[in-house]
Amino acid sequence: MPWKGVSVPISEEQLKQNLKKYDKNGDGKISKQELKLAFKEMGLSFCRWRAGKTIRHADINKDGYINEEEMSELVKYASKWGINFY
Ligand SMILES: [Ca+2]
Numbered sequence: 365m366p367w368k369g370v371s372v373p374i375s376e377e378q379l380k381q382n383l384k385k386y387d388k389n390g391d392g393k394i395s396k397q398e399l400k401l402a403f404k405e406m407g408l409s410f411c412r413w414r415a416g417k418t419i420r421h422a423d424i425n426k427d428g429y430i431n432e433e434e435m436s437e438l439v440k441y442a443s444k445w446g447i448n449f450y
Pocket residue numbers: 386387388389390391392393394395398
């Protein structure tokens with residue numbers, strides 16, 4: 365079996381759908397606060413630090429929020445940590 369012993373990465377689309385649940389104020393963008401909460405609920409450690417780092421990496425237009433397009437970047441970045449979204 366090719367994937368034996370290898371954790372199967374969750375699809376980017378799934379990650380995005382899950383992240384959208386954390387857009388608590390419904391502005392269509394993920395703020396650092398919202399991302400922090402998302403990470404926290406996923407059981408990640410250092411979620412505040414990770415949220416800041418992730419936003420700095422994925423926030424292409426530098427407005428401090430992650431919009432629909434930037435979400436792909438965020439997902440690519442966050443998936444390296446082996447995040448499992450429920
Ligand atoms: Ca939001």
